[in-house]
Amino acid sequence: DTAVSQTPKYLVTQMGNDKSIKCEQNLGHDTMYWYKQDSKKFLKIMFSYNNKELIINETVPNRFSPKSPDKAHLNLHINSLELGDSAVYFCASSQVARTEAFFGQGTRLTVV
């Protein structure tokens, strides 16, 4: 029983392409997040959704667009991929603000 699942685990693509990463949680949580982990392992929040509404939108290029069709899903679409987008992207969820976040297994995106 996977709590937070992301697909795909690995994604290799060429510059300029458009790609999506899917995330689903079966924990009944009301808040979902996208985090980016760079090559130095630093984790930075990108977006946060609460009950399908965007509540945090960090300074992220508008090539990145989150989509939340329902509160169990938060997908990340990236347009016109650049070399600097190469990173590990983590989806996470939590029940109520201030409680721990549960993370997916991460998606390693490599742009060539």
Added chain:
Amino acid sequence: AQTVTQSQPEMSVQEAETVTLSCTYDTSESNYYLFWYKQPPSRQMILVIRQEAYKQQNATENRFSVNFQKAAKSFSLKISDSQLGDTAMYFCAFMTSGSRLTFGEGTQLTVNP
């Protein structure tokens, strides 16, 4: 702005010994949560322990315990009886009412046999 600082990029410890990882944070909020997450080579982010700021008692989870000093804004993690499987990157994290989980830079812990 909230910040989390882990001043030890790397640490090592012998198996069965005790090690302490440091973390300090800065915030103007009074209600918040603190966490330690572990990231082994598998890449999975695993919650190790959590602490509510309003609780004075330090959290404990088996071999893992914290030393929470609210006035000093310090939140260190002690690992007792270190095991090879504890080798991982450890992240200190802080969550406020805005649902923003802020991470420190991480400490790479290596447990040597």
